[in-house]
Amino acid sequence: MVATSIDPVGKKDPKEEIMKAALKLFTEKGYFNTSIADIRQLADVSTGTIYHYFKNKEAIADALFEEVVHSLEDSIREIRKLSNTFERLRAIVELFFELAENEPEIMRFIVAVRHQEFLGNRPALSLSSPFQKLTQIMEEGIRTGELRRMDPLVASGVFYGTVARMVLLRLEGVLEKRLEWYLLDTWTAIWRALSP
Amino acid sequence: MVATSIDPVGKKDPKEEIMKAALKLFTEKGYFNTSIADIRQLADVSTGTIYHYFKNKEAIADALFEEVVHSLEDSIREIRKLSNTFERLRAIVELFFELAENEPEIMRFIVAVRHQEFLGNRPALSLSSPFQKLTQIMEEGIRTGELRRMDPLVASGVFYGTVARMVLLRLEGVLEKRLEWYLLDTWTAIWRALSP
DNA sequence: GTCTATATTTTGATAGAC
DNA sequence: GTCTATCAAAATATAGAC
Numbered sequence: 175m176v177a178t179s180i181d182p183v184g185k186k187d188p189k190e191e192i193m194k195a196a197l198k199l200f201t202e203k204g205y206f207n208t209s210i211a212d213i214r215q216l217a218d219v220s221t222g223t224i225y226h227y228f229k230n231k232e233a234i235a236d237a238l239f240e241e242v243v244h245s246l247e248d249s250i251r252e253i254r255k256l257s258n259t260f261e262r263l264r265a266i267v268e269l270f271f272e273l274a275e276n277e278p279e280i281m282r283f284i285v286a287v288r289h290q291e292f293l294g295n296r297p298a299l300s301l302s303s304p305f306q307k308l309t310q311i312m313e314e315g316i317r318t319g320e321l322r323r324m325d326p327l328v329a330s331g332v333f334y335g336t337v338a339r340m341v342l343l344r345l346e347g348v349l350e351k352r353l354e355w356y357l358l359d360t361w362t363a364i365w366r367a368l369s370p
Numbered sequence: 371m372v373a374t375s376i377d378p379v380g381k382k383d384p385k386e387e388i389m390k391a392a393l394k395l396f397t398e399k400g401y402f403n404t405s406i407a408d409i410r411q412l413a414d415v416s417t418g419t420i421y422h423y424f425k426n427k428e429a430i431a432d433a434l435f436e437e438v439v440h441s442l443e444d445s446i447r448e449i450r451k452l453s454n455t456f457e458r459l460r461a462i463v464e465l466f467f468e469l470a471e472n473e474p475e476i477m478r479f480i481v482a483v484r485h486q487e488f489l490g491n492r493p494a495l496s497l498s499s500p501f502q503k504l505t506q507i508m509e510e511g512i513r514t515g516e517l518r519r520m521d522p523l524v525a526s527g528v529f530y531g532t533v534a535r536m537v538l539l540r541l542e543g544v545l546e547k548r549l550e551w552y553l554l555d556t557w558t559a560i561w562r563a564l565s566p
Numbered sequence: 567g568t569c570t571a572t573a574t575t576t577t578g579a580t581a582g583a584c
Numbered sequence: 585g586t587c588t589a590t591c592a593a594a595a596t597a598t599a600g601a602c
C-alpha cells in the first residue's frame with residue numbers, strides 16, 4: 175500500500191513515488207493547497223513524468239482513493255471471517271488504531287479528507303463499500319442477538335464515529351499518548367453501547 | 371446567525387448576503403471550489419462590494435467560523451447551567467440533531483468542513499472552545515460519579531464522534547428519516563457507553 | 567519514458583469612476 | 585458604498601526535444 179517499493183536494481187518506480195508524495199502532501203496540506211509543482215519536487219520527477227503516468231491531478235487522488243478503499247476492503251473481508259461479532263468489532267478498532275500509529279497518512283486520508291470536493295464522481299467514503307460492510311456486520315450481530323436491538327445504522331454510527339474521532343484526535347495531536355493507551359476505555363465504551 | 375435580516379425599508383444588508391451566500395457555497399461545493407465570482411453572483415452584489423466588506427476570500431470564511439463558534443459557545447454555556455450531566459449531554463445531542471434538520475448549512479460547516487485547509491491561523495475545530503467545554507463537562511461528570519471512570523478525552527470522543535457521525539450521515543442522505551427518529555437509539559447507546 | 571519550456575486559463579484582488 | 589474594467593499571479597496542462 176503506497177509501498178516504498180525499491181526494485182532489485184535500486185531504481186524507484188516513478189508512479190509509486192508520485193503517489194507517495196501526493197498522499198503525503200494531500201493529507202498534510204490538503205488537495206487544493208498542493209500543486210503539481212509540489213508533487214513534482216517531493217517525488218523528484220519532472221512535470222512530464224507526472225502527466226505520463228496520470229491524466230491529471232485528480233487522477234492521482236483517484237488512484238490513491240482506489241488503493242486505500244481496496245486495502246480496507248481486504249482487511250474487513252478478513253475480519254468478517256472471525257467467529258463472532260465481538261471479535262470482529264474489536265479487530266476493526268485495533269486495525270484502525272494500529273493504522274493510525276503506523277500509517278498516519280493513510281489514516282488521515284481515510285478519516286480526515288473530504289474526497290467529494292475533488293473526486294467528482296466517487297461516492298462519499300461514508301457510502302463506500304467498507305462502510306457498508308460494517309453496517310452488515312452490525313445487522314448480523316443484531317439478528318443473532320450478539321448486539322442489542324437497535325437501528326443498524328445507529329450501531330455503525332456509534333462505532334465508526336467513535337473510532338474515527340479517536341483516530342482524528344490522535345492525528346491532530348490532541349491525544350498525547352499512543353492509541354493503544356486509550357484502547358481499553360474506548361472498547362469498553364463501544365461494547366457497552368452495543369452489547370445486549 | 372447568518373440571518374436573512376431584512377431591514378424595515380426592505381433593503382438587505384450586503385455583508386449578511388455575502389456571508390449567507392458564502393456559507394451555502396462553501397458547504398455545498400467546498401471553499402476551494404467556490405470563486406469570488408460565485409459568491410458575487412449568489413449574493414447579488416459586485417466584486418467591489420465584497421472587497422469593501424472583506425479583506426479577502428479567507429476573511430469571509432473566518433467571519434463565518436467566528437460566528438458559528440460563538441453561537442455554539444453560547445448554546446453550550448446555557449446547557450452547562452442544567453442541573454446534571456445526564457441533562458447536559460442529552461441537551462447537546464438534541465441541539466445538534468435539531469440544528470442538522472433546521473440549519474443544515476451551519477451544521478455542515480461544523481462537522482464536515484476542514485477549516486484548517488483555508489484558515490491558516492485558526493486551531494482545528496476539534497481544539498476550539500466548544501469542544502474543550504464538552505471535555506470539561508465530561509471531567510465534571512466523572513468527578514461527581516455521574517459518569518463511569520474513564521479518560522475524559524475518550525468520553526468526549528465517544529460522545530462527539532457518535533453525534534457528529536449521525537449528523538453527517540443525515541446530511542449526506544444516508545439516513546432517510548429525520549434525526550428525531552434515531553434519537554432514542556442514539557441516546558441510549560451513548561448513555562450506556564458513559565454511565566456508571 | 568523523461569525532461570524543459572511554454573501556452574492557457576482561472577481567479578483573487580485592485581483601480582478608479584460614480 | 586457600489587459598480588465595471590482590468591491586472592497580476594498561480595497553476596494546470598501541453599508540446600516537443602532527447
